[in-house]
Amino acid sequence: MNKTVQELAIKENVQLNEDTNLLIFEAPDLKEDLLPGQFANVLVKDSTTTFLRRPFSIYDFDKKTGSFSLIIKKVGDGTRKLCQFNAGEKLSVIYPLGKSFSLPNRDEKVLLIGGGSGIAPMMIMAKAIAHLTSEIHILLGARAAKDHIELEKFEKVGKLHLTTEDGSLGEKGFVIHHSLFNDIKSFDRIYTCGPNPMMKAIGDIAIENDVPCEVSLENMMGCGFGVCLCCVTDTHDKGHQCVCTDGPVFNAKEVKW
Amino acid sequence: MVNLKVKINDIELKNPVLTASGTFGYGYEFSDFIDLNRLGGFVVKGTTLHPRQGNAYPRMAETPSGMLNAVGLQNKGVDYFIEHIYPKIKDVDSKVFVNLSGSTVEDYIIGAEKLNEVKGLAGIELNISCPNVKEGGMAFGVTCPGAEAVVKAVREVYDSTLMVKLSPNVTDVAEIARAVEGAGADSISLINTLLGMAVDAEKRKPILSTVTGGLSGPAVKPVALRMVWQVANAVKVPIVGMGGIMNATDAIEFLLAGATAVQLGTANFIDPEVTVKVVEGIEEYMNRHNISDIHDIIGGLQL
DSSP: OOOEEEEEEEEEEEEEETTEEEEEEEOTTOOSOOOTTOEEEEOOTTOSSOOSOEEEEEEEEETTTTEEEEEEEOOSHHHHHHTTOOTTOEEEEEEEESOOOOOOOTTOOEEEEEEGGGGHHHHHHHHHHTTTOSOEEEEEEESSGGGOOOHHHHHHHSEEEEEETTSSSSEESOGGGSGGGGGGGGOSEEEEESOHHHHHHHHHHHHHTTOOEEEEOOOOOSSSSSSSOOSEEEETTTEEEETTTTOSEEETTTBOO | OOBOOEEETTEEESSSEEEOTTSSTTSGGGTTTSOGGGSSEEEEEEEOSSOBOOOOSOOEEEETTEEEEOOOOOBOOHHHIIIIIHHHHTTSSSEEEEEEOOSSHHHHHHHHHHHHTOTTOOEEEEEOOOTTSTTSTHHHHTSHHHHHHHHHHHHHHOOSEEEEEOOSOSSOHHHHHHHHHHTTOSEEEEOOOEEEEOEETTTTEESSTTSEEEEESGGGHHHHHHHHHHHHTTOSSOEEEOSSOOSHHHHHHHHHTTOSEEEEOTHHHHOTTHHHHHHHHHHHHHHHTTOOBGGGTTTOOOO
16 A cells, blocks of 8 residues: 555554553554555654654554554653553554565465564564465564563464573573574575564574575664665665665665674 | 745745755655645755765764754766656656755766756755765855855856755855855755764764764754844845744744745655645635735744
8 A cells, every 4th residue: 555644543552561562553544455564653742852753563454443553662762652642542653664575485484583573573474474374483582581472472373483582481592593593494484573683693594594584674764765865774786775665674685784 | 815926036936835855855755645736846855966875874863853864965866867767757746956966066067067958947956065975065065265166167057046055054154145146046045954963872972874964853943044034134035944844833934034935854754744734834824814925924024
């Protein structure tokens, strides 16, 4: 669907853990699929400290009820404020923005890796490819067990694997330390979103093992729709590319980290 | 019906609302959001003779009521613009200005000569004020002889409307304005961004890859208004005011201070529909105050 700026009512604001909320928006005009990797740029209403919009990956959507949801981690004034709005209040949202992950071929074995807030696009991705393959593995990484969220929902859309840095849930270490990486060549495709060092490490391993890998970047953005040219990432073949419009999804081989 | 039409040199704008270079792409990026035909005009992204990759990331820092940018004139060059971009926007019923920047007077001249051949283009906005390119525009715009030399050289080769965009990073902006008017500018636009800086205290590092960048947004509005007022009192050519305009009231403040038209910049990032809202808001203001002609607002500050 074409991008649009709208005042959307919050349908639900669910606290997932102490620093993360799920914001579900009513989007009555939502007639087409939102694509995995696309994002919404949300204005922090009535904020005296947050001037620019804040971009968030689409987590999930439902055309029948006309709604979509974002996962918001409180990392600064803007995100903290967003988590305080109540159901019924309206926020200005520009969506859908950005390009999507490419889809796997039929019956391919796919690995989705999310770290921190980067788990968000893995839900919409898993659902988007469910009709193509049943071999969907989802690997989520977090600092500790309490930082893992939405696990019940993820279990329903793929085979779930977990890591924690402190070993309190799943395997201990970063996602790249997970035993799935012992046989990484068994996967046909890897899709990942999370902190840059994590995506770089995964991208390097994927390239080494000849597994196609796409990464979803999160650079600081001014506008979100390709005019301020602030969020660029450097690439091997095309020079500076806008994360908001040329991405946020890039082939791991393209990105100069 | 109120009259919103204004003239910049011999170019008639259907209303005084333009967009600022570097905040509106090439216009078509906004076609999902607004009807481009509603705008008085738009100034496309800063264009240089040769393609430029721009500065390294991070190029942006959010600041109180504004932002710093250090994009560094990333663009594909004037030839690419003329061949591939202009055909996509030439039929919009709005006036298109190209923001032209350069590192040498020679660059400006060749760029202007090329643009002089482009039919239908309303004019050039000569950027002698970009703070983000080392040897670039601002070097010309901060001294009277520098500004005069580049404007004079471009004037000789460019026949359509020549608007010159001034830097606020000077001691006396009126003096520079008089110099560029004397050198043949048809119009003066101001302000470009204010040179600024942001620091990450935890990392003890600058946020921008270039250390310094250009400040824009509501934070600069009082400075911009003051400079527009000073320049309006110093020159006769029409002035296009900008700097932190977020809504119709802000725009009217600039018109009152002496601007014939305004440009909306950073506001486009926050609300991609803001330009049309400002056009409507100016109309609403005029109706509310029983003003039938926009010219009764321009320079209408009561002292």
